[in-house]
Amino acid sequence: xxxxxxxxxxxxxxxxxxxxxxxxxxxxxxxxxxxxxxxxxxxxxxxxxxxxxxxxxxxxxxxxxxxxxxxxxxxxxxxxxxxxxxxxxxxxxxxxxxxxxxxxxxxxxxxxxxxxxxxxxxxxxxxxxxxxxxxxxxxxxxxxxxxxxxxxxxxxxx
Numbered sequence: 107x108x109x110x111x112x113x114x115x116x117x118x119x120x121x122x123x124x125x126x127x128x129x130x131x132x133x134x135x136x137x138x139x140x141x142x143x144x145x146x147x148x149x150x151x152x153x154x155x156x157x158x159x160x161x162x163x164x165x166x167x168x169x170x171x172x173x174x175x176x177x178x179x180x181x182x183x184x185x186x187x188x189x190x191x192x193x194x195x196x197x198x199x200x201x202x203x204x205x206x207x208x209x210x211x212x213x214x215x216x217x218x219x220x221x222x223x224x225x226x227x228x229x230x231x232x233x234x235x236x237x238x239x240x241x242x243x244x245x246x247x248x249x250x251x252x253x254x255x256x257x258x259x260x261x262x263x264x
Contacts, residue, residue, distance in 0.1 A: 109145025116141050117144055119221045123158055123167070126223040126230075144214070147234055154237050156230070165217035169199075170239040174208040184247055192240060199236060201244075203257050208244060210237040 114122075118214050120141040127143065132222075134145040141160040146153050155172035177185045185208065189201040199212030211231050 113218055114216060114221055115167075116160045118259055119216055120160045122221050122223060123160070126226040129223065137195055138188070152241055154234060154241065156233070158230075165218050167214045167221060167226075167229070169212045169214075169233040170204075170246050171210040171233045172204075173208040173210070173237065173241045174246065175208070175248070177203060177208060178238055181248050185244065188244055194238060198232060201240070209240075210240075212236075220223065 120138075122142070123143055124134075124136060127145065132145055134143050136143050143158045144156065145158075146155045148154075152174045155174060157170045157172070159168050159170075160166070161168065182203065185203065189203070189208075193200045199210055201208060201210050203209070210233060212229060214221075214229055216257065
């Protein structure tokens with residue numbers, strides 16, 4: 107019924123995520139003990155850092171796409187307003203600030219629902235697509251004087 111079935115452990119779900127990355131040949135770093143996988147993908151505007159983690163106790167599979175720039179203190183209010191505008195129109199996931207880093211987060215509850223490589227591919231694709239659609243515009247909202255003097259403004263950061 108509705109794909110519900112055997113309750114997968116966090117380790118099972120994590121192994122499916124790793125298996126998906128392995129089958130696609132995507133490079134990643136893994137923390138098997140904490141069920142965390144980190145990778146990066148090239149976007150249209152700039153690279154996107156991706157962290158996927160499994161929370162076995164809460165039965166959550168989380169995707170966090172880090173936008174490759176930092177928001178200076180003087181631009182936080184503007185960036186948070188932009189996040190609020192975007193989040194009002196996004197039906198899945200949300201943009202938020204984690205310290206100085208803008209992140210798009212999406213969480214999937216997998217309790218009693220089977221996680222497959224196809225599901226991982228879909229959720230990863232949604233996270234990357236939404237992030238890629240908005241990262242250039244969001245970086246464009248930063249003050250010009252910050253962008254010109256940013257030590258991180260390199261080919262890696264856009």
